[in-house]
Amino acid sequence: MLSRVADSLYWIGRYLERTEHTARLLDVNLSLMLDQTPAAAERRWERMQTYLAWNYEGIPQTYALVQALTFDVSNASSLVSGIGAARENARQVREQISSEMWEQLNRVYLQVKRTTMDQMWQEPHEFLHNVLKEGIHLFQGITTATLSHGECWHWLRLGQFMERAMATAILLDVHFAETGGTPDDQTNYLDWVGLLKSCTSFEAYCNVYTADIRPERIAEFLLLNAESPRSVRFAADQVAASIQAIASNTLGRRGDRVKRLAGRLQASLDYGQVDEIMADGLSGYLATIQQQCQQIHTNVYQTFISYPVETALV
Structure with missing residues (x-):
């Protein structure tokens, strides 16, 4: 196998796992905010930034923090950046993966790209769980079944x-x-x-x-x-x-x-x-x-x- 193909496949796996991981952390943190005090929730968000080795100075509000971790294309830790990087690597090796894999990954990417922060904020769990987490799980299942x-x-x-x-x-x-x-x-x-x-x-x-x-x-x-x-x-x-x-x-x-x-x-x-x-x-x-x-x-x-x-x- 060409080394460039191996490299792209390796990073598809890493980027999708990283994106699913970040989506899960966001989903859990937003859910726990309903049961915790504001001080406890703030500590959780600070801890999450430590998990991700990322710090967004000057944006303490939850809405802005979630936006930066979800739709900020300039942030390499954001969900849209992770999905985009995985899709780009998949595009470079389309001849090595199944058409079903490409279609599923492209579908998740387009769903993320056409969703606005205001739309996501109305039902954050639905977006993070149904679109991203389940979308990536489905890609992994399709990979096992078709590749x-x-x-x-x-x-x-x-x-x-x-x-x-x-x-x-x-x-x-x-x-x-x-x-x-x-x-x-x-x-x-x-x-x-x-x-x-x-x-x-x-x-x-x-x-x-x-x-x-x-x-x-x-x-x-x-x-x-x-x-x-x-x-x-x-x-x-x-x-x-x-x-x-x-x-x-x-x-x-x-x-x-x-x-x-x-x-x-x-x-x-x-x-x-x-x-x-x-x-x-x-x-x-x-x-x-x-x-x-x-x-x-x-x-x-x-x-x-x-x-x-x-x-x-x-």
Whole structure:
């Protein structure tokens, strides 16, 4: 596969996962505003900007903040920018993806582009949930159903789960650092429920632990659960599987280092124990996870995408 094709497929996966993640955070924050005090809601919006590594100085109002994160084309973190970047990458590799995939992604893009902020603000949940979250989920389902599960599919999966692993680790890191890890009062309880809903994991968590909200259990579920599709461990398993498949299909190149890095990330999560992680410091553990993800990303590029010409001749 041409490196430019692999690059575009990888970033389609990342941009769509990032956009769905941002839409979910916006939806949860807007919903929780109905049950929280203005001071608690303000803290949640500040925390969200930390999640996204983004700060919009001088715009404290919720309406303006949501507008900037939704329709501001000059903001790379906005939903319209993410959908637009994914669509542009898909346009460049239309011959590699199914027509159904292109049609669905183009449909979501056009729905977002023709929606105004005033229209969205009347029913924000309908726009964020029905148009964006379900639209992206439908694209992912169409991809699984219509695209051959070969190298193209694995590049899309690699991008999707790389983004998910890092996003979930950042959510946990910021949330535990700012809440102190205790659901002692109603405000904090709602924040912990919001964290689970931000990962579409509240019902899944309750199926495992009931509705007993405990920080260490939330950390265990979102970090180490092997069956939850939103956990870091599940994402790491998918990353390792896709890297293995890509490496086996790429003749003439050495993918041993990137496979080892993915295997190391897998092992740290497979054999991790939440009590040991919490005792040693959750923040340090999550920082290591994020660093390992970044190393995998860098080495994927060096090995498969931006490698020197001489490497292709080996």
